[in-house]
Amino acid sequence: xKTLFAKTxxxxxxxxxxxxxxxxxxxxxxxxAGAEVYIxxxxxxxxxxxxxxxxxxxxxxxxxxxxxxxxxxxxxxxLIDVKDQPDMNAPLPTTDNIRHFGKxxxxxxxxxxxxxxxxxxxxxxxxxIPLKPVVESQKITITVK
Numbered sequence: 001x002k003t004l005f006a007k008t009x010x011x012x013x014x015x016x017x018x019x020x021x022x023x024x025x026x027x028x029x030x031x032x033a034g035a036e037v038y039i040x041x042x043x044x045x046x047x048x049x050x051x052x053x054x055x056x057x058x059x060x061x062x063x064x065x066x067x068x069x070x071x072x073x074x075x076x077x078x079l080i081d082v083k084d085q086p087d088m089n090a091p092l093p094t095t096d097n098i099r100h101f102g103k104x105x106x107x108x109x110x111x112x113x114x115x116x117x118x119x120x121x122x123x124x125x126x127x128x129i130p131l132k133p134v135v136e137s138q139k140i141t142i143t144v145k
Contacts, residue, residue: 031131066102
């Protein structure tokens, strides 16, 4: 039984490694020249309630849901309190700190704990991989009361 488990685990690791190696070879989608993403609200330095709305802005390209392959489009990802940028050559993970808006949403409601937080937008392609060059907003800092 232990041998079967060990062989199954090894096969899983090898398949996972092969998938990661293949994903790294996927060319990134080019971003349109001059494309910009930004946070409309809240503004940098804002003091907000625990539950608040975040509105996304995009200039020079369109929004399309994940999985839709239309030139010069992408969808939003909101990075919350992310200190180090995620791998720009792989699909963005879904975590509490990296929120996906793969249906093409342009706003969301957040509920964060009291204190200072940072917010930043990052545009991904149909496969959640950041565009090249990267289309990301300035990081803003807000205070939740």
